Structure formats: structure tokens, C-alpha cells
Amino acid sequence: MRPMSKYIRPKRPGASIFFTVALADRxxxxxxxxxxxxxxxxxxxxxxxxxxxxxxxxxxxxxxCVWTLPEGDAEYSTRWSVIKARFSRAMPIIQRRKSHEARREHGIWQRRYWEHHIRDDAAFAACVRYCWINPVKHGLVEHPKDWPYSSWHRDGPHDLIL
Known part of the structure; x- marks a missing residue:
């Protein structure tokens, strides 16, 4: 059996970060x-x-999603842990593996998530755009305006060219 990697997440206070968080059941x-x-x-x-x-x-x-943390704060992993736990506790209990039971996990989420610290304005704009066009990429809609679960409705460019 391969040992699990010991990934150390970066700690940059006030950073803007792009995240992908997935369910265990894709x-x-x-x-x-x-x-x-x-x-x-x-x-x-x-x-x-x-x-x-x-x-x-x-x-x-x-x-x-893309988040910007407050100045002096780098604790995005705590925030994700709390969000995932709150969501999980509100869901019906599902059949779980022994490893989930041992860790007191509901088995809803993938254990890990992907994060990328954004370094400049161009990367920030690309990450925001990626969020908005993702439902189109997955074939769920033809335009971001047609997907109801997106911040595009709050502040997306209404002249977005795909």
C-alpha cells in the first residue's frame, strides 16, 4: 500500500484563491x-x-469558486472544513465505508479539494471566467445566464463572449 502524501497547503494571508470542491459520488x-x-x-x-x-x-x-481572504488571515482550510461539515450534517445519513465512520465523516465529499493561489489580475480574471463558463463546458446550458447556481447573476458581464 502506498503511503498518503503529506501535502502542505500554502498559507498566504489575504490571498485570492481558486477552489474546486467535489462530492465523493461524481x-x-x-x-x-x-x-x-x-x-x-x-x-x-x-x-x-x-x-x-x-x-x-x-x-x-x-x-x-474564487475567494479573497481578509488581510492577515490564511485559514481557508478551516472554512472549507466547516462548510462541508455543516452541509453534511443537514443531509440524510447514507451508507458509509468503515474509513468514513472511523473519521466521523458522512461520506458525501471527496476528502481533498483543489486550490490554486492566484498571483495576478490576469489569472484572477481567468479563474472567475472559468467559474462562470463551467456549466457551459459541462453541457448543462448554452450560456452562463441560463445556469441558476452561479455568481454570474450577481456580477457577470452580460456581454460575455464564449
């Missing part, structure tokens, strides 16, 4: 079917541990 519709629960988990966490949401898109089995 192909499920849990996130869009329970988007109200997800929004509440994010709202509560954001109230306790502020951060700016620059872009967000929720797809059936994964989501992408």
Missing part, C-alpha cells in the same frame, strides 16, 4: 438538489469567518 445531483442547504452553510461560515466571494458556481456534483 455523478450525483446533491449540490443542486440541496443548494439552499449549501448556501446556508456558506452564509453561516462566512458570518463567523469572513471572506469575500469573488465568483462561485455550483454544479450537480462539484463546485468552483
Amino acid at each position: 455523478g450525483a445531483r446533491t449540490l443542486v438538489d440541496h443548494v439552499v442547504v449549501l448556501r446556508e452553510a456558506v452564509r453561516m461560515t462566512k458570518a463567523e469567518r469572513p471572506f469575500q466571494i469573488n465568483a462561485w458556481v455550483v454544479l450537480p456534483d462539484h463546485m468552483h
Whole structure:
């Protein structure tokens, strides 16, 4: 058996970060079917541990977002842990593997997520655009305006060219 890697997440206070967070069951519709629960988990966490949401898109089995952390704060992993736990506790208990039970996990989420620290304005714009066009990329809609679970509706460019 291969030992698990010991990935150390970067700690850059005040950073803007692009995230991809996925369900364990790729192909499920849990996130869009329970988007109200997800929004509440994010709202509560954001109230306790502020951060700016620059872009967000929720797809059936994964989501992408861009956050900017407050100056002096680098704890995005804590925020994700709390959001995922709040969402999981609100979901019905599903059949779990022994490893999930041992860690007191609900088995809804992939254990890890992908993050990328954004280094400049061009990369920031590309990450935000990626969030907005992702439902199009997955064939869910023809234009970002047609996907209801996206920050495009809050601040997307209405003349976005795909």
C-alpha cells in the first residue's frame, strides 16, 4: 500500500484563491438538489469567518469558486472544513465505508479539494471566467445566464463572449 502524501497547503494571508470542491459520488445531483442547504452553510461560515466571494458556481456534483481572504488571515482550510461539515450534517445519513465512520465523516465529499493561489489580475480574471463558463463546458446550458447556481447573476458581464 502506498503511503498518503503529506501535502502542505500554502498559507498566504489575504490571498485570492481558486477552489474546486467535489462530492465523493461524481455523478450525483446533491449540490443542486440541496443548494439552499449549501448556501446556508456558506452564509453561516462566512458570518463567523469572513471572506469575500469573488465568483462561485455550483454544479450537480462539484463546485468552483474564487475567494479573497481578509488581510492577515490564511485559514481557508478551516472554512472549507466547516462548510462541508455543516452541509453534511443537514443531509440524510447514507451508507458509509468503515474509513468514513472511523473519521466521523458522512461520506458525501471527496476528502481533498483543489486550490490554486492566484498571483495576478490576469489569472484572477481567468479563474472567475472559468467559474462562470463551467456549466457551459459541462453541457448543462448554452450560456452562463441560463445556469441558476452561479455568481454570474450577481456580477457577470452580460456581454460575455464564449
